[in-house]
Amino acid sequence: MWLGRNGGNNIILSWGGLLLWFENTTLSPSFVSPSLSLHIRHSPSPAKEPCNPSPCQNGGTCEAHDRYSYSCYCPEDFAGKHCEADPQDCYSGNGQDYRGVVSQTENGRDCAPWNAGSLLHEPNNALKLHAESSGLGNHNQCRNPDGDKKPWCYVLEREDSPMWEYCNVKLCDDTEEETKPSISQEGDFSSCGKAEEMTFPLRIVGGQPARQGSRPWIVSIRKKVQTPLGEQTIHDCGGALIAPCWVLTAAHCLIRRVASDLRVVLGEYKLDKKDEGEQIFDVERLVLHAEWSLENNNNDIALIKLMPKQGQCVKETTYVRRVCLPEAEEDLKAGANCDIAGWGSDRHNGPSTQVLQEVQVKVIGRERCNEPRAYSGTITSGMLCAGNFERGGVDSCQGDSGGPLTTMSDTNTHTVQGVVSFGEGCGERYKPGVYARVSHYVPWIKGNLV
Structure with a gap:
């Protein structure tokens, strides 16, 4: 036994491999007599080896990495963390009726339980109305409650920021592979804001790849x-x-540019390859807002007129459609869900991605965005803030300068509400992305569409 003092009346007792700490304690000398007898309740014995008994099913072999972690090596045709998915565990169609037991993602991450507390504010969880009919409950098995292309689940890499990933579940042999929609049929642009493929605006995306055709109004402006x-x-x-x-687009994108410097690609999905349905145009004219200010980023909005080919500009197809403009001075409420898409970085000063990305953000009120810890009064009526004010994380780093911030109505109509303008860093707390507020400029936009 060893007895020591660590300043003041703090006593440290070392005995039998145990270390005890007593704060503000005064002990008489008799405390340390050789006949001292202490009755100490020991902690429970160490956990059993994780492979004894083996958690692996269907003949899987368990290998322990340490006292708490293990891996199951599955026989051929079986899969899952515990080899629980048998050869008949597959999905048909888009997997909306899938009720199998796979609970891992394509990236090998464990799915979060659908009744996890972190998912209570997500649109798909075990407590939502009709959850049972969607297969959601007190489990973490892959499901497709919102009609995506295949089963998926949430993962909790950070407790306060659920993400989603597609699951490692196979397509049944009797199911035809998903076919791409035809792009041959042309429209007349009589409607706006319609995407051929389903998008999922209520799901927290966090910079996941978009589906081709889900943002048909997005363009790549190239120098x-x-x-x-x-x-x-x-x-x-x-x-x-x-x-x-x-x-x-944004005015700052066109600094020191002339029309002949640029080319515009529509129907783009992967930057490093020519995509089916691409339309490429030279530029006839650039129109920057006359009161745009480089110093304070006010009025950061611009228009690009495409150069017609044989008297015609863009042809409407599955992959190329126009987005709707909002009503003049239409105001979004704080907390409204918006989507950004583009080929931007997932971190400050990081490289651009080659595949179109999308992420969801929430509108932040102008008063809050003007707080001293945020942008300290510099956000004007021509600007809009969106992101996650308290936590940071998702931001328009994952979009592009000049790219659109959109909302979706109950009729699945997309409207451009913002143009990516500026921000401090990427995904920083109290520094959300700032956008040109399109509704403020609708008269200017319509006045120049001639």
């Missing part, structure tokens, strides 16, 4: 560069098609 191989183009900014010959 021309001369290389030893001839003229090439490099993705520079995002934008949104609002009329057959017109693209909405």
Whole structure:
């Protein structure tokens, strides 16, 4: 036994491999007599080996990594963390009727229970109305409650920020692979804001790849560069098609640019390859807001007029459609859900992605965005803030300068509410993304569409 003092009346007792700490304690000398007898309740014995008994099912072999972790090595045709998914565990169609037991994602992450407390504010959880009919309950098995292309689940890498991923569940042999929609049929742009493929605006996306065709108004604004191989183009900014010959973007994207410097690609999905349904146009004219200010980023909005080909601009197809404009001075309520899409980075100063990404953010009220800890009074009526004010995380780093911030109505109609303008860092607390507020500029936009 060893007895010591660590300043003041704090007593440290070491005895039999145990370390005891007594704060503000005064002990008489008799406390340390050789005949001292202490009755100490020991902690429970160490946990059993994780593979004894084996948690692996269907003949799987368990391998322990330490006292708390293990892996199951499954026989052929079996899968899952515990080899629980047998060869008949598969989904048909889009898997909306899947009721199997797979509970891991394509990336090998464990699914979160559908009744986890962190999911209570998510649109799909075990407590929502009709959860049982969607297969949700007190389990973490993969499901497809919202009609996505295959079963998925939430994962909790951070307790306060649920993410979602597709599941590692196979397609049944008698199910045909998903086919891409035809792009041959052309429209007349009589409607706006319609996407051929289903999007999931209520699910927290956090920078996941978009589905091709889910954002058909997104454009890639490219600058021309001369290389030893001839003229090439490099993705520079995002934008949104609002009329057959017109693209909405940010004024700062067009600094020191002339029309002949740029090319616009519509129907783009992967930047590093030519996508089916792409339409490419040179630029006829640039229109920057006359009162745009580089110093304070006010009025950061611009238009690009496309150069027609044989008297015609964009053809409406599955992958190329225009987005709707809002009503003049339409105001979004704080907390409203919005979507961003583009080829931007997932972190500050990080590289751009090659595949179109999408992320959901929430509108932040102007008063809050003008707090001293945020943008300290610099947010004007022509600006809109969106992101996660308290936690940070998702932001328009995952979009592009000039790209659209959109909302979706109950009739699945998408409206452009913002244009990616500026921000401090990427996903920082109290520093949400700032957007040009499109409704403030509707008269200016319509006045220039000539």
